[in-house]
Amino acid sequence: MRSRRLGYIIAGLAFIGLLFQLFFRYQYVHLEGATVMRIDRLSGSSCNMPCQSSHFEPASAPSTSERSFDGDDEEAIQGVKSSVTTPYENDGHDYKWRVQMRGKNDGTHHLIGNPATWEDDDPVDWPVRLICYCYNDTPGQAGPVGVYWEHHLDTRQTYSVNDNAALSAKYGMTPSK
Numbered sequence: 001m002r003s004r005r006l007g008y009i010i011a012g013l014a015f016i017g018l019l020f021q022l023f024f025r026y027q028y029v030h031l032e033g034a035t036v037m038r039i040d041r042l043s044g045s046s047c048n049m050p051c052q053s054s055h056f057e058p059a060s061a062p063s064t065s066e067r068s069f070d071g072d073d074e075e076a077i078q079g080v081k082s083s084v085t086t087p088y089e090n091d092g093h094d095y096k097w098r099v100q101m102r103g104k105n106d107g108t109h110h111l112i113g114n115p116a117t118w119e120d121d122d123p124v125d126w127p128v129r130l131i132c133y134c135y136n137d138t139p140g141q142a143g144p145v146g147v148y149w150e151h152h153l154d155t156r157q158t159y160s161v162n163d164n165a166a167l168s169a170k171y172g173m174t175p176s177k
Helices: 002-024 069-083 165-170
Strands: 026-030 036-040 046-048 096-103 109-111 128-135 145-152 157-160
Touching: 046 157, 069 096, 069 128, 069 145, 069 157
Parallel strands: none
Antiparallel strands: 026 036, 036 046, 096 109, 096 128, 128 145, 145 157
């Protein structure tokens, strides 16, 4: 009798897990046109449907001595571009891909600014980038407006910032509703 009850409990838990996987794990956000972005609520990663591998592999990985902040910034932008579809085309603004911040895995992050700020640091120590596909062409606009992603050069993972409350708070942004 007890083993039958245990079997029902295990089957019930498996059913609940299946329901979560099917109905609650992913959030779908409609973007421009027919584009739909899928956000994984467990990992925070995102992709545009149909989702494909989000791993970006550079043509040749530079050795540590050959790495530069500019090269890593471009690699991060390419990593985001390979995992998402460019949103908000043709709305009258001049959108550009930009690295807004560089970060460490411990959560430290700084705005991109004076190159002298970075000249004594090793790019390997700063594997996180805040990437923006944004515009700053409206008179009186306080700062760039657009879509933001956090890209990790060390793991090749890309996370949506706009739809992730924790990442929005980390970067001082208001999450979209």
